[in-house]
Amino acid sequence: MEYKLQQQDKFTFIEEGEGQPLILLHGLFGALSNFKDLIEYFKKDYKVVVPMLPLFELDIFHTTVGGLAKHVHKFIELRGYKNIHLLGNSLGGHVGLVHILKHPENIATLTLTGSSGLFENGMGDSYPKRGDKEYIRKKTEVTFYDPKMATEELVDEVFEITTSRLKVIKVLALAKSAIRNNLGEELNQIKIPTLLIWGNNDIITPPFVAEEFKKLIPNSELHFIDKCGHAPMMEVPDEFNLILGNFLKNLTVA
Numbered sequence: 001m002e003y004k005l006q007q008q009d010k011f012t013f014i015e016e017g018e019g020q021p022l023i024l025l026h027g028l029f030g031a032l033s034n035f036k037d038l039i040e041y042f043k044k045d046y047k048v049v050v051p052m053l054p055l056f057e058l059d060i061f062h063t064t065v066g067g068l069a070k071h072v073h074k075f076i077e078l079r080g081y082k083n084i085h086l087l088g089n090s091l092g093g094h095v096g097l098v099h100i101l102k103h104p105e106n107i108a109t110l111t112l113t114g115s116s117g118l119f120e121n122g123m124g125d126s127y128p129k130r131g132d133k134e135y136i137r138k139k140t141e142v143t144f145y146d147p148k149m150a151t152e153e154l155v156d157e158v159f160e161i162t163t164s165r166l167k168v169i170k171v172l173a174l175a176k177s178a179i180r181n182n183l184g185e186e187l188n189q190i191k192i193p194t195l196l197i198w199g200n201n202d203i204i205t206p207p208f209v210a211e212e213f214k215k216l217i218p219n220s221e222l223h224f225i226d227k228c229g230h231a232p233m234m235e236v237p238d239e240f241n242l243i244l245g246n247f248l249k250n251l252t253v254a
Helices: 032-042 064-081 091-102 133-141 151-164 166-180 209-217 239-254
Strands: 006-008 009-018 021-025 046-050 084-089 107-113 194-199 218-224
Touching: 009 032, 009 064, 021 032, 021 064, 021 091, 032 046, 032 151, 032 239, 046 064, 064 091, 064 166, 084 091, 084 194, 091 107, 107 239, 133 151, 151 166, 194 209, 194 239, 209 218, 218 239
Parallel strands: 021 046, 021 084, 084 107, 107 194, 194 218
Antiparallel strands: 006 009, 009 046
């Protein structure tokens, strides 16, 4: 399914469907393809919005979790979204957390899946010399419980990023920023209903990270999915969508 990319000012995004906004924030190697099942499922009842995070467009001083959170805040202001369901995977979850801590207004719920912000084994721990596609393949496979999920197309997407020296520098800057920006002391300030959906086999943000988020965010619920890695919305979309759909429906009913 191809989605129409929209452009407004310096923001690139897709917007599908009508209803309350459901904003999806992708991770460090994220792309629209990560969310395709989620978009198709939820655009019937929600306005599904995916802003493209400027991972490689910001200057090096603002290539940080905080810099991306500012971008999201300006995007939300520009579009005038209210009563938002905010969802983030991996680095996108971290960006969502920083945004909510600074601007809790207009956010109705938060969903985190494989989020950084407390602990992660990231791509930033080591980096290959540019052009090592097999290394990239192995790193991409590690994202999933089933290594077959790392399709040639997905490996090519990640590999393309690593062929640019400047992009590699920015990936490392963001990975280091995520490690430095630990939110353990602040998470108790998040009062909105929060859903945590985690892969039981996530080795990038392991299950203990989800337990810690559950402990630190007061109004949160946690669901583990078996045989699932760091990107549940890609690897087990049916189960992921069911959990998220029930969470949002129950809040509406309440």
